[in-house]
Amino acid sequence: MMMRALHLSLDLTNSFDACVWAACCCAFWGLMRFGESGIVHFLTTVRSRSAFSPANHLTRSNAHALTDSLGKPYIRLDLPCAKTADPGKRQSVYISTGGDTCSKVDLDNLAQVCPTSPSSPLFSWRDGKGDVRPLTRDAALTRINSILRSLGWGNSFGHSFRIGGASYLLGQGVAPEVVRIAGRLRSLAYELYVHSFENVMSHHLSGVAR
Known part of the structure; x- marks a missing residue:
């Protein structure tokens, strides 16, 4: 947006x-x-x-x-x-x-x-x-x-676009490992997930049997 x-x-x-x-x-x-x-x-x-x-x-x-x-x-x-x-x-x-x-x-x-x-x-x-x-x-x-x-x-701020892009991709269902490679990250930085965790959760966990 x-x-x-x-x-x-x-x-x-x-x-x-x-x-x-x-x-x-x-x-x-x-x-x-x-x-x-x-x-x-x-x-x-x-x-x-x-x-x-x-x-x-x-x-x-x-x-x-x-x-x-x-x-x-x-x-x-x-x-x-x-x-x-x-x-x-x-x-x-x-x-x-x-x-x-x-x-x-x-x-x-x-x-x-x-x-x-x-x-x-x-x-x-x-x-x-x-x-x-x-x-x-x-x-x-x-x-x-x-x-x-x-x-x-x-x-x-300086990191807003990097974090925003990663959060958007994660929220669209792109695999975290793909985002890690695309972002040239040596680890899965926690802050990348926080901004769109509700979307990540819905995409990956909504189909889990209850």
């Missing part, structure tokens, strides 16, 4: 809004952190304009539109460095496509609204001077939360 509300509220012809929306979709469906300080995580934003580094963060060249062996399209994002990857090892996020919040459609829109070089930040936009700027965590969350507050909802 909140994803669709953001989709309707953001101006996807505006490079900043298009960037925010593409980041939201990839964070939600890819079970990615939206942004953190300190140690490098698999995230969609950076702390500041100067913090961006192609060695640590996603660039346009790290996004690949592919097709699996069954002929189904998907997005693969390759990050050079991630919290859950071994030192020096890349880690990939696999995102299915389709629906009205499709990451491929939104990344394609971002590329059209804000064309940049392959080495530019994947989630980048152009300011009033035409300069390319990476999406920062604070700017993105400020825009997102201004919309959510106007609709009477609470604030979104």
